[in-house]
Amino acid sequence: MAYRRTSGSKLFMTVVFMVAMCRAIPINDLLDRASQRSDELHSLSTMLTQELDSHFPPIGRVIMPRPTSCHTSSLQTPNDKDQALQVSESALMSLARSLLQAWVDPLVVLSHSASTLPHPAQSTINNKIQELQQHSKSLGDGLDILSNKMGPAAQAISSLPYRGATDPGQDKISKLVHFNFLLSCLRRDSHKIDSFLKVLRCRAARMQPEQC
Template identity: 30%
Template structure:
């Protein structure tokens, strides 16, 4: 039987999202411009997943499964890198709260999800289940990231660059989930994985049911947990690609 792990630890103290400070008016005034820039970036990313070739379009080529996997893996890598940078920035402003043993008190809201412990066990999970787990992890962060972005706007001591990173991560996770869904449909249409994935429990409820728990975490703990899960997603995508295309010798 595959081994599974989850995180343990005490839940961090709740964070008051209502805190405000002088200068908030200026930040709110600048918000539309930042939002417009982010919207443009999201639209550009969406083109990666929505490429459609018209009849007789010689300049367009259909993406292979390998192409799609390469794109989502690179995209997940950028998300993990961005979350690592943001975590470092948040730690400077909000050091992690220590428990009685002097260790950071972290309990991620996704700790209750069973995830394979290491590459060896992930390789033993059926392709459909591993694909479902990736989608479930991404869905579990959708709602919490949205709330986090609303809350973090109240931290006037944070530079705009940090706020921008948080928004970008949320948008990129949405795009990554869309990309993984398209890879899934491609694999199903080619018979690489069965359509049984469609009958599995929906991921929609997962994110909603645990979002309240995520909102109780401190900011640095929240990003620490997201960084952990984003690394899992990238690793599982690489393993899934290697299992489907073993000629890559990975």
């Protein structure tokens, strides 16, 4: 029992030390890391979309819901970089964290769907979905630390619950359409997150707007 308590104490101290080290890292460096991770997240979601498109039936494009049906569409966000440059740092961080948090449950749905997806590259897609979950978790942990450095406004998160279908359906078309729609929403939102964090990194480095 004494050994277990000692091991537990060592683990606790290691976690405390790592958190303290992260908090001691300059915000510019933390933003660089967050931006790199968000770029990986968006690149991976883009690769997955392209992989799925290679065997996506034409009828699926006709019946797939519009982007406005994404569960995050109610969140008011800048439409482009110029608009993002007009938004405060704390608001951009809040938006990025809100979008990322909104994908915790849908990523679980994608993971379950990927395990039985009727697609020739099912195994590869399944592995990449697992990577997406890992990147999302890692980025979320980093943004938590960053938001704590930026103040209460940056820590605010808008609730965007996922109320879409958790069952992709029984037939091949339904499964592919459900999966492709969720993935297209994720790709759109990961691009927004990446753009917001790059603007924040740019500001922290005191770069001119045209260089962002």
